[in-house]
Amino acid sequence: MFVIHNPTAGRRNTRRLIAVIEALKRLGAPVTLMETRYGGHATLLAREAAASGADMVVAAGGDGTIAETVAGLVGTGARLGVIPLGTANVLAHEFGLPENAAALAAILHGRHDTPLWPGMLTTNAGSKPFIQMVGAGFDAHVVHTIDLRLKRQLGRSAYVYQTLRELRRYHYPQIVVTVDGVEHEAASVIVSKGRLYGGPYMLAPIARPGERGFAVTLFRDGGPLAALRAGAALPRGRLGRLPGVTLLQASRLDITAPAGLPVQADGDPAGLLPLSVHDASEPVLLAVGR
């Protein structure tokens, strides 16, 4: 089993990683540990691990590291494992991965899995898979402007701080989004593979991470008050039920304007508008509990 560790993810705490690796060794699993040296390196490491015959490649990091690992695994037949070490760890919440090191090791060593069908995002920064969500509008602005040192120190609270800081600075331009050929306008758009957002919080109950297609949440109201309302609704799991919020299903989607607005994918900066989203060619298999 190959474990790809992003040493910059989350609060850089390696205690959990070591505990899971020790538990894997106690189960008799041979583990090869590799560290990423730069953003995007996980894709190369995963591709090489799969090419060398690994049947399981584990992403040890946050959602960004998982997406980069998946980019190297699609089409190879190698299974995906996850050791959540990130800030929000949305995918780990989505699939109920345990906090306990021994329980997580048992899942990685076991044979039970579920399909995870990534989306493909194309922007000026290129084309790459995402596993949980893509955003354009206020949330992407927060992701692009957040201080990475603060994120490491405060974890998820850094997003709350940055959201409050940017509420009155952001201009809330209208975004033009075409969902399966039908044009809409919104202040913010979140395209989801999974149901959760920002951690364990429900956003898109219609989302099906193991199947083709996407859930699309349109936040029609712009301005600081609407953004503040959304921020307050998130921890109560009521984001999707706010007035002015519409949830749609999509098989493909384009956001054409305004050009130059920031985009986020799986909680990391992912280029600028315009963007397009479609299905990856095939799913990967994710090791999960029963």
Ligand SMILES: Nc1ncnc2c1ncn2[C@@H]1O[C@H](COP(=O)(O)OP(=O)(O)OP(=O)(O)O)[C@@H](O)[C@H]1O
């Ligand atoms: N060695 C490295 N040096 C600098 N950046 C790296 C390195 N390895 C990976 N990265 C980048 O770190 C970024 C953040 O990683 P990741 O998303 O896994 O952690 P996180 O943001 O803390 O967690 P989450 O997405 O769950 O909130 C990714 O975009 C990845 O490209």
